[in-house]
Amino acid sequence: MIKKLFFGIAIIVSGCKGVSQEKQVAMNDANKQQENFKIVKTEKEWREQLSDIEFFVLREEGTERAFSSDLLKNQGAGTYTCAACGTPLFKSEHKFDSGTGWPSFDREIEGNVGFDVDYKIGYERTEEYCASCGGHLGHVFNDGPKATTGKRHCINGAALNFVPAKK
Numbered sequence: 001m002i003k004k005l006f007f008g009i010a011i012i013v014s015g016c017k018g019v020s021q022e023k024q025v026a027m028n029d030a031n032k033q034q035e036n037f038k039i040v041k042t043e044k045e046w047r048e049q050l051s052d053i054e055f056f057v058l059r060e061e062g063t064e065r066a067f068s069s070d071l072l073k074n075q076g077a078g079t080y081t082c083a084a085c086g087t088p089l090f091k092s093e094h095k096f097d098s099g100t101g102w103p104s105f106d107r108e109i110e111g112n113v114g115f116d117v118d119y120k121i122g123y124e125r126t127e128e129y130c131a132s133c134g135g136h137l138g139h140v141f142n143d144g145p146k147a148t149t150g151k152r153h154c155i156n157g158a159a160l161n162f163v164p165a166k167k
Contacts, residue, residue: 037131037132037133037134038132038133039084039085039132039133040133041133043059046058046059046084049084050083050084051158053158054083054084054158054159056158057135057136057156057158057159058082058083058084058130058133058135058136058137058158058159059084059135059136060136061118061120061127061136062136062156063138063156064102064156064157064158066100066101066102067101068101068157069102069103069156069157069158070157071103071157071160071162072101072102072103072157074092074095074103074162075092075095076092076162076164076165077092077093077164077165078092078162078163078164078165079091079092079109079162079163079165080092080095080103080105080155080160080161080162080163081160081161081162081163082130082132082133082135082137082159082160082161083135083158083159083160083161084130084133084135084159085130085132085133085135086161087112087130087131087132087133088109088112088163089108089109089112089113089130089137089155089160090105090107090108090109090153090155090160091105091109092162092165094106094107094148096144096145098144098152098154100152100154102138102154102155102156102157103155103156103157103160104144104152104153104154104155105152105153105155106144106145106148106149106150106151106152106153107148107149107151107153108128108153111131112130112131112132113128113129113130113131113137113153114128114129114130114131114134115127115128115129115140116129118139125139125141126139126140126141127139128140128153128155130159135159136156136159137153137155137156137159137160138153138154138155138156138159139153139154140152140153140154141154
């Protein structure tokens with residue numbers, strides 16, 4: 001009797017592997033991949049087009065080192081576009097210095113940025129990606145400027161190109 005009880009407990013404990021988070025991430029990744037993006041390329045085509053850091057951030061959902069982007073201190077007037085496909089994503093007038101080490105904006109250009117939930121670091125975050133090609137941009141948080149939207153779009157500079165405004 002005791003052996004059966006011990007065996008039953010062992011089966012229950014071994015069955016509780018704690019992978020619910022992994023399942024949620026997998027479901028979110030599958031949902032994002034199933035979307036119909038206007039721009040679709042093979043991994044090989046993206047690798048040929050993008051630099052190593054751009055590929056790491058945009059296609060592998062990586063994060064560049066804080067304070068490493070040339071765009072961090074850029075204060076010019078213009079538009080920030082997707083480094084992979086050129087889709088306009090953010091306007092310079094919505095950029096602010098968050099002190100985090102990544103370019104930050106208080107709003108996106110509506111319709112050009114998609115959102116998903118990820119649990120990759122153990123808790124829920126809202127991921128942002130280019131709505132045209134699916135490239136990973138960064139994450140959005142609720143600690144931005146209260147005087148505007150209250151949002152902080154924390155974006156990898158490697159995911160962006162800057163197009164100056166025409167004079």
